Amino acid sequence: MNAIEVRGLRKRYGDRTAVDDVGFTVAAGSVTGVLGPNGAGKTTTVECVAGLRRPDGGTVRVLGLDPWRDRRAVRAVLGVQLQEAALHDMLTVTELVRLHRALHRDGHDPARLIDVVGLTEQAGTRFDRLSGGQQQRLSVALALVGRPRVVILDELTTGLDPRSRAEMLDLVQGMADDGVTVLLVSHRMDEIERLCDRVLLLDRGRVVADADPAGLVAAAGLGERVRFRASGDLDRDALRALPGVGSVVRTGAEFVLSGDGDLLGPIGAELVRQGVVATGLRIERPTLDDAFLELTGRRLDPGAGAAA
Template sequence: MNAIEVHDLHKRYGDRVAVDGVGFTAAEGSVTGVLGPNGAGKTTTVECVAGLRRPDRGTVRVLGLDPRRDRRALRAVLGVQLQEAALHDMLTVAELVRLYRAMYREGTDPERLIVAVGLERQAGTRFDRLSGGQQQRLSVALALVGAPRVVILDELTTGLDPRSREDVLGLVRDLVTDGVTVLLVSHRMDEIERLCDRVLLLDDGHLVADASPAGLIAAAGLTERVRFRTAGGFDRPALLALSGVDGVTRVGEEVVVAGRGDLVGAVGAELVRQGVVATGLREERPTLDDAFLELTGRRLGTGLDEQVAA
């Protein structure tokens, strides 16, 4: 069963089209990543799903609920963590979590959740005295305190140190184990690859691709490469005849074999058969970042988009 269903979503701001015909589904208990450069329509899309923005056209359903018409019912089953939290500066961590918990008929124990996000030492600290990373973890706690069945997480680990980041990612994995559906917006390719069952790639308001991380790489038509160095000759036709090999190139002593499948094993075995002395034999697999670059012409790194010259 699908927890989220979006069909033909459109949204514009004045003359600028932010979202143009986006449609997708997210199965219950899955993690769906939303990926794209700045201005691609990611935030507008998830805000429409959360009921924070009204689409100009199209339909959105979360567990069968219309986010605008059924707002009261949706609040009971949906948790939202936005990139920038606007919370009461004078309230402490514990006070904020307890306040949010009081808004729900059912939910998670505030003290237990504070420990889960690693803020037990800051429980008595006011919001305005928390570091950026601590504020981010508090936002995650507030999104989860109502024990939601669907969670929207926007730039989940921004500002977190490596240990805190791993703790928060562990929370996401625990949510999925409990059957919660997660919609994750992130610039972090490694997070998308590690956590997501599917990836929605948005660019200029359009849905460019909807696939698993591996499927997105395949959709970009990227190949694996095996590199090695040899000073002597080798049987190039024999390498080309190997299953999955698309091409063999040589520049000086470096040889590159491109293709798909278990290339490194096949190439290594063939070189041994030929008696070729090869050094530095290594495999290079295409990444989600490579696929993003191929499909959009941009490289998405640590949050800054880099336009690639044609």
């Protein structure tokens, strides 16, 4: 069963197309990551899924419901945390969580949820006096207070210190273990790799890749690299002839061999055959960040979420 279904989604702002024929599904109980450079259409897409923006075309369904037409029903099953929270400045953490809890037939105990997101000491603090990271954690609490079956998290850990960030990721993992469907927008590759079953890569308003993290790397067609230093020259033609080796590049005393498959064994054996003493020998496997660069032509900035 799919918790989210998006078909042919389109959204324009004046003469600019933000989302162009986007389609994907999210299986119930899964964690799906949404990656993309700034301006790729990520936030517009999740806002359409959440019913916060009306699409110009296509269909969106959350547990079979139209987020725009069936707003009341969708709000009962969907929790949303966006990058910037617009909340009443004069209300305290406890007052805000209790207020949002009152909007739902079922939900978490406010005091317990405040403790879970690490805001017990700030329970009596007004919203406008919270730090950015504390406001972010409060937004997550408000998204979860109604025990939603589907949660959208947009740049979840922006502004959090390392300890709070680790605790927040543990919280998301716990939600997934409990069967909650999570749609996670993030600029953090480590978060995507740790939490996500699948990754949607958006660029210029379109889905350019849809796979699990390992599949996304494979889709980029990137192989591994073996890097080492050696004094003097060596028989590079013999190295290029090894199975799987695609290129041999020398820069000063450093050699980098790229290709597919398990390269380290054959390369090591060939260096021994040539009598070459290699130092600093190491293998470098392609990362999700490498795949992102290959597929979009741009490097993803981990701090871009905050800047956006």
